[in-house]
Amino acid sequence: MIDLRSDTATKPTAGMRAAIAAAEVGDEQLREDPTVNELQRRAAELLGHEGALFVPTATMANQIALRLHSRPGDILFAEEKAHILIYEFGGAAVHAGLITVGLPGDGGRITAEQVRAAMPAAPEQVDQMPAILCLEDTHNSSGGRVWPLDELESVVGAARDVGLATHLDGARLFNAAVAQGVAPSAIAACFDTVTVCLSKGLGCPLGAVLAGSHALMERAWREKHLFGGAMRQAGIVAAAGLYAFDHHVARLADDHARARRLAEAWSAAGLPVDLERVETNFVQVDFAGFSVGREEALARLQQAGVALSSTIHATVARAVTHLDVTDEDIDRACEIVPAALGMPTRA
């Protein structure tokens, strides 16, 4: 099976497993795990923040961030299809007691004007205080779309001007950085806090980091413990993260090139792929108005040995390239998918 459902499908490589086996470990809960400490130092440096905290999942990193920036009853703004609003089981309400307001986006992006317009004219007269703006880069639900840096800075600047704390859900921040040819810190440093996931394109079995100021990370440390996320010999996993920083960042460009090749081949074969929207490692196929419906298409492709997944959009499926997808897999998927969907074979 060529598994293109998600970049979470990656399994640790031999090199990563060797790094895991060789990891020096200690009691992470006592801050004595040297590998975790080193991962946090490296992550902070890469992201342009004073500190970073190693956590088991990006969901936990996002949820901790929300608690750092708000009080129960406050408002969280995010693009309406952001992961933090639709895929975290209502965590913003459950863990932080937040009211969530989704702003309609274009390719996962909102504007500075939308942020300003969302603020109450007289904050002292409203019951709920706007507290946080969360952006997502790359944006999952729109198909791995990237925020141009100037747009990002303008929206974050507007949020700051109106007194909002800013959080970046950068689960796939490294994909955005590699796609734009910029340092991760160029995207991450302007936010108060940033989440980065280690278990997607970076290929770790699990793990994420939250970065921010020393003061925020001290508070985050306590929140992590409250979530049950304080660990023991967690260096076993952090070693995978350090290995990924050294070996799996630049290669994300290969995933992006493979996604582009897939998209171009499928589009040339007549599949409904919008090439303009393929910016990183996602290819979205919109089956609206196509001869085969999405569920039938996914079933036929599964049968033919290529797994795609559905998305939040009723007619859209996606293919995601990652560390475990080779050039040969792409060659085969370029042929198999159009054939399984009844497209005429090219001469």
Ligand SMILES: Cc1ncc(COP(=O)(O)O)c(C=O)c1O
């Ligand atoms: C944009 C984004 N944020 C957060 C997450 C949550 O990651 P995790 O599965 O590590 O909790 C995901 C997972 O797909 C994601 O795509």
